[in-house]
Amino acid sequence: MNKQILDSFTKDALEAARANNTYRSMRLMETPESSHVKIRTANGVSQEQILLASNSYLDLANIDELKQAMAQAVLEWGTGSGGARLTTGNKMPHQELEEFIAKFKGEESAITFNTGYMANVGTISSLCGKNDFIFSDELNHASIIDGIRLSRAKCFVYKHNDMADLRRVIQEAEKSRTYAPTSPIPHKLIVTDAVFSMDGDLANLPELLRIAKENDCLLMIDEAHATGVLGKTGRGLAEHYGCAHADVTVGTLSKAVAAEGGFVAGPKQLTEFLKNKSRSFIFTTAMAPAVAAAACNNLRYIDAHPERVQALRDNVKFFYESLKREGVNVEQSPSAIVPIVIGDEAKAMQVSAKLQELGILIPAIRYPTVAKGQARLRASLMATHTKEQLQTAASVMADLIRHLD
Ligand SMILES: Cc1ncc(COP(=O)(O)O)c(C=O)c1O
CATH class of the missing domain: 3.90.1150.10 (Aspartate Aminotransferase, domain 1)
Structure with a gap:
């Protein structure tokens, strides 16, 4: 091992972090x-x-009946999935979980990823490419930011929860467009956290829906801290406001649901597209079936309670x-x-x-x-x-x- 080379990669950054x-x-x-x-x-x-620091908002991780259900799923399905979803990894619990998420979220379809991070990265980078425009709240989660970077789309950041500023950056993007006959028409995506993880405040979904419609944008929200928390029955931001859903809803199964994994819920065509295009879905081993079963059981528990x-x-x-x-x-x-x-x-x-x-x-x-x-x-x-x-x-x-x- 060449210690000097390792130091040249890592030492300065660590010392700087200690110093500040x-x-x-x-x-x-x-x-x-x-x-x-x-x-x-x-x-x-x-x-x-x-x-007072946990994301396990409903404290489901310790409920005996849910622990026993997960243990039972381990006995039935073993400890790991053994393959990617598109090879051999796709087991009954994965499918049951996706069907239940779709039902819980009131969407046509859902697809799961191994983490919420992978859901955001895989969704944004497969929906958008380098000719496209993404409008992103300045306080969006790192996984949204990384998805945008990976997509290579042109990103316009708007001030936190500032709908006038969102309208401004959409116009700015429009002005930056080239109108040569051969230039492609950019797709436009607005993306935001539903609950902002460091501030706890909410995205203005009704206004975002209006702006998206007026400007032909797709709207994507990340309900990592909203699922199981917002709305009378924990269904999320749309239930909280009593309004329509975003086009693309991302979420995690690791916080209020107290298991592991991420999901995208929306029209069937969207989930089929992600199955075919999303690299963080395709090129990774499926989550353990017992984890999928636990996530599904816990979601059912939220539904019933x-x-x-x-x-x-x-x-x-x-x-x-x-x-x-x-x-x-x-x-x-x-x-x-x-x-x-x-x-x-x-x-x-x-x-x-x-x-x-x-x-x-x-x-x-x-x-x-x-x-x-x-x-x-x-x-x-x-x-x-x-x-x-x-x-x-x-x-x-x-x-x-x-x-x-
Ligand atoms: C807003 C938001 N999105 C996505 C994630 C990632 O979810 P996961 O922990 O399932 O990767 C987190 C936190 O972890 C988050 O706070």
Whole structure:
């Protein structure tokens, strides 16, 4: 191994990350994901924590009946799929899952990917090519950005959730078009997160639908943090607004659904197209059938238990009201993500570290995940947090913020 060459690839970047407080490392958990966990600290000590940092919003990962159903699927289908979907990997649980996603989302058809990341990358890069235009919210998730890069389409970024700015960039794109008889007519795609993962706010679906229609654009939304969370029964952004669906709906099975995988739901022709064109669908081994079965069982559970979605919503409201009562500057979140903006990177880290010492796990999110000077504590709630846990977290956090130097 040539250490010098390895250093030339990696050392500067790591040193720079250490110097500007952006070095990342992983936290080790000793217990499964739930509202209360044990973590292993750097010096090997076990520490109890109230977890306000999970994407498992409905806390389905620990429900006995769902765990048993997954274990049963392992016994029936084994530990892995053994092939790509288009070779030998396509098993009954994959098909059942896709049929159920389509039904749950109220779409004609659905196709699954191994992760939400792969769903975004594979969908955008197969729908658009280098002659096309993509209009993308400035706060879109990294997997959307990577999909756009891979497509080589011309990307026009609009200001976050700013519909006037979206109209402006669409016009700008139109002006940049070449009208030579041989030049191809660009496809136009508007793409946005449904729930923005660092802010917890929502895309304006009714207005996006209007703009897409007026400008002959396809509309794609990513419901990673919306599925199982938004709308009375957790069906997502369209149910929340009571409006029509986007043309292309992407989602993940790894957050509220508490399994693994990504999906695209929409017309049959779209999913057939992705089956034929999407490289992150074609050139990878299918997810383990037991994982597909677990995702399907968990989705069925959400379908049968809308009260779980309501419990999550009640908790978000209670947490907001507790923080407000304690004098913390926070906005009511329409999703399960509650950002408490601190601003300064070091101060946000300081509050988060102190919270952890006191048994409350709320991570600090800082540059480059959010803009410089916009560092924040990002609390995410679960349906199973108790009012007592939420009140404790709100009081302790308020006290630490009050005493920041
Ligand atoms: C908005 C958004 N889209 C997509 C993803 C990727 O989903 P997955 O974790 O299933 O790859 C995430 C987070 O992981 C996300 O926050």
